[in-house]
Amino acid sequence: MHELSIASALRDQVLQHLPQSLVLRRASLDVGTLEHLDPAVLRIAWDSLASIPRLQGSALDIRHVPVRLRCRACDREYAPPHQAQLSCPHCSHTRPEVLEGWGIVLVSLETGPPDEERADQQNG
Numbered sequence: 001m002h003e004l005s006i007a008s009a010l011r012d013q014v015l016q017h018l019p020q021s022l023v024l025r026r027a028s029l030d031v032g033t034l035e036h037l038d039p040a041v042l043r044i045a046w047d048s049l050a051s052i053p054r055l056q057g058s059a060l061d062i063r064h065v066p067v068r069l070r071c072r073a074c075d076r077e078y079a080p081p082h083q084a085q086l087s088c089p090h091c092s093h094t095r096p097e098v099l100e101g102w103g104i105v106l107v108s109l110e111t112g113p114p115d116e117e118r119a120d121q122q123n124g
């Protein structure tokens, strides 16, 4: 599963940046449309991997980055009308350069102090 390996890499990256004394509240991602990621599946994969207490219950914000291409023949930039049709609308050249819309980037982390009350819930 594509999403599971991405979530796993993401967790490693988050743990590298997360100070020891803090917990993760939210991680924000930029995901290129060409990655064909299913955000719902990625969230499920994230929840299953984020069983470390400092990551538990953290939210995942996924922003889709639309595809932008530049034609190698006529040098014009364009957004493809459809992902299955990337050829240049001006000259029909079929091998554009991808300017945006690829890759997965961890943009920001929202952290906070550990929530002591979450582990110590009321028993009525």
Ligand SMILES: [Zn+2]
Residues within 6 Å of the ligand: 071, 072, 073, 074, 075, 076, 088, 089, 090, 091, 092, 093
């Ligand atoms: Zn062109």
